[in-house]
Amino acid sequence: MAERYCFGVDIGGTTVKLGLFNTAGDVKYKWEIPTRKDEDGKFIIPDIAEAISKVIDEKKIDIKDVAGVGMGAPGPVDKQGVVNRCVNLGWGIKNIAKELEDLLKVPVKAGNDANVAALGEMWKGGGKGYDNIVLVTLGTGVGGGIIIDGEIMAGSAGAGGEIGHIHVEDDESESCGCGNKGCLEQYASATGLVRIANKQLKSKDKDSVLRNSEVTAKTVFDAVKAGDELAVEIAEEFGEYLGKGLAVVACVVNPEIFVIGGGVSKAGEILLTFIEKYYRKYVFHASREALFALATLGNDAGIYGAAKLVLDEAG
């Protein structure tokens, strides 16, 4: 029997990442195309169809050997593949799975990008070997994707796993991007970490290498590794908010493992020690033994998860 293939597509605001996989999950070819957002994003799906068709031709793949295409999109997506507003891309309500399926004549599945990335990390990344995982993405914001029994938990309106907006602080005067006050994202994102750092640098007299460098998630954790006392105190505050927030997530979905990704996770294993310490403090005992791991797929989590999405469907 000929090798069978599938495609994983991760639609971002600037580029669309694509991957050709065999059904065992080995990536055979990776490439990118620009995301054309003109005219309410009407070219995005046709562009993806064309890009995939071209690779099918170039690689001389028989279309009968293509199990399908999975896609992740930056917005709420229901089980039928209907996107409900992707502001970033100009999309209103439309069924992107059906649109691509009509163009390519192969099965297409779609999901929210954060959820799809979580599926990727479960399949081939930091959550490999587990099927109840929570992916926590610490970037400009705090994103999340939840996998229950091997399947994406999308929520009734595609808003499951919005863990960046868990309320963790009653005494906050500044607003989160969402309009609320005291969201996890205000403390545990890269931006939030810098905010905590600047506040502590201002309120404390202690000397620190951070006083003579740009304050970023990277410089803070570099300073932690160098033993800088104030940097450690900053990381403790950051870890307490995140550990407390994930303890709440555990009360709700009781995962086997939390997989931590996004830019902040480049700090490495040391990051996990600050999160786990406070997670164990706040969590309900039945979830105390949850594991913590770093994400390993980086920007490829989306294409892996998208491929897995369609493979699951293909059976």
Place this chain on the structure above:
Amino acid sequence: MAERYCFGVDIGGTTVKLGLFNTAGDVKYKWEIPTRKDEDGKFIIPDIAEAISKVIDEKKIDIKDVAGVGMGAPGPVDKQGVVNRCVNLGWGIKNIAKELEDLLKVPVKAGNDANVAALGEMWKGGGKGYDNIVLVTLGTGVGGGIIIDGEIMAGSAGAGGEIGHIHVEDDESESCGCGNKGCLEQYASATGLVRIANKQLKSKDKDSVLRNSEVTAKTVFDAVKAGDELAVEIAEEFGEYLGKGLAVVACVVNPEIFVIGGGVSKAGEILLTFIEKYYRKYVFHASREALFALATLGNDAGIYGAAKLVLDEAG
């Protein structure tokens, strides 16, 4: 074709409730037997088998017309029906579904009682018509059961939906029964409401009918209905904790509806107004439209959900 049947069993610490249902979900007969906890609860499952066999005989039901038996048990239960310690009943680790199946020779499914009750409320109670629901039980403690796409979300160790132990207060000096401080259950259970009431009665000078009566969840909400100002302030504090906690749950699982049950819910619709007010304040906008309803099955939610559990399996 003869009418087909199933049984729903709700195992409690004092009594086991049983129900005979037809497959449309009409309850045909309800009864109870005592829960015999002697000798590590080894008689409980045989007693259930005997009770069911007796009713099958009495009602002249052909065993071929029994689709199966569903059971809810007060502890973590995995998908295979394995209980992992029910301290209340004396059980260690054992497969109660298989044990009953071997005795009755019909399919048996088992789940955690709170989760099974949530399934019952979805099927025939306050959550009817929805398939993404969170049941919140406000009794001595705060319990929860989460249904995603019509199925119980049990969590990896059967500890999903433990929403009573969501951390909602950083400034708490007293410990929750679980050992942590600041759990939702410390404020939003019947006990927690009384604790809030007693604190406010002590710290405030305001007159109140509650100063001349026993303080219980019932007397507090009766006073609220009578327009007692202090009682309203107590209900506001209670509602803020619960609304904040459920907003967090919504960030994680994004349900269509919260169904509120347990003793405190006897207060009626007025209870929901205090919860919803603060829920809408704290929740992420994508989950703002979630509905709130009262549970309607009372103590029967368990037998209904247990019946549904086995009907789902029977297909």
